[in-house]
Amino acid sequence: MTASPGNPDTKPYGLRRVWITPYLDTDGTILGPTSYRLPIAQTLAFTESEDFDTLDGDDKSAVAIQGKGATVDGSLEAGGLDMMTFSIVTGGQLIESGIEPNVKRVVRKKGSDQRPYFRVEGQVLSNGGGDNVARIFRCKANGKIQADMKYGTFMVPSIDFMGTPMPGDDDDYLYEIEFNQQKSTLGSTPVPNPLPIPSNVTVGAVTSTTVALSWNELPTADSYVVQKSTDGGTTWTAVSSAAGGAPTTASTTLTGLTVSTAHKFRVAGKFGTTVGSYSAAVSATTPAS
Numbered sequence: 001m002t003a004s005p006g007n008p009d010t011k012p013y014g015l016r017r018v019w020i021t022p023y024l025d026t027d028g029t030i031l032g033p034t035s036y037r038l039p040i041a042q043t044l045a046f047t048e049s050e051d052f053d054t055l056d057g058d059d060k061s062a063v064a065i066q067g068k069g070a071t072v073d074g075s076l077e078a079g080g081l082d083m084m085t086f087s088i089v090t091g092g093q094l095i096e097s098g099i100e101p102n103v104k105r106v107v108r109k110k111g112s113d114q115r116p117y118f119r120v121e122g123q124v125l126s127n128g129g130g131d132n133v134a135r136i137f138r139c140k141a142n143g144k145i146q147a148d149m150k151y152g153t154f155m156v157p158s159i160d161f162m163g164t165p166m167p168g169d170d171d172d173y174l175y176e177i178e179f180n181q182q183k184s185t186l187g188s189t190p191v192p193n194p195l196p197i198p199s200n201v202t203v204g205a206v207t208s209t210t211v212a213l214s215w216n217e218l219p220t221a222d223s224y225v226v227q228k229s230t231d232g233g234t235t236w237t238a239v240s241s242a243a244g245g246a247p248t249t250a251s252t253t254l255t256g257l258t259v260s261t262a263h264k265f266r267v268a269g270k271f272g273t274t275v276g277s278y279s280a281a282v283s284a285t286t287p288a289s
Helices: 083-090
Strands: 012-022 036-038 041-057 060-078 093-097 104-108 118-126 131-147 157-163 175-180 202-206 211-214 223-229 251-254 262-271 274-278 282-285
Touching: 012 041, 012 083, 012 131, 036 083, 041 118, 041 131, 060 131, 083 093, 083 104, 083 131, 083 157, 202 251, 202 282, 211 262, 223 251
Parallel strands: none
Antiparallel strands: 012 036, 012 118, 041 060, 060 157, 093 104, 118 131, 131 157, 131 175, 202 211, 211 251, 223 262, 262 274, 262 282
């Protein structure tokens, strides 16, 4: 079978490593600056699930089916107990004292301590030198957190968790799975969560040199960046601020366009100095003057 972007010809195998990243707020929206490795990772398993409602009528069943939104049910297993990751998952307090070689770490959990949100990343290497990375953005342990101490066995903590979408309307991401042709490096500095992308970009009034655009507002964006293409989307250039390419609201009129030309446009949100991913492109052809 010929390999395609959705069917790479390398085979992922095993579990290389798992990283846990805490959130700094109780709502699970502000990602912490440091990721912590789950020791001797053995399992990262997750299942997407969704409840559905059906509409029955006219003596027919299931005239329509509507989902209520997807979630993820997952589990983690590790070969040993890392105090930092255990405190992140349980919500217990991590207490450290002493200096090398007499360091002492204690995870102390109160009954009133709430389990916090965290992000899970798992990496699987492929036989072609690349990897697959699964990233579940907003998780919380919702079942047992098991840390067996048994005769004749290694200590293998087992954690059940649920993944729920990020709370934003335009960035309600649940999980992602990426394929890298060359092996990526997952480290203690986490990859940022994806930023929201403008949706429903719509072309309005068109003249020989202007095109009006509008889109759904991103409440967390400081401004927007508009790009244009006149070669069918092969190359893109930023529209200047003077020509309407850096609006602070969810609409703009682009000026100074070439007459009698097929254009494509796309929009990204700007968050501080960071530009997010661009929207799907829309097309408009300027008429002759």
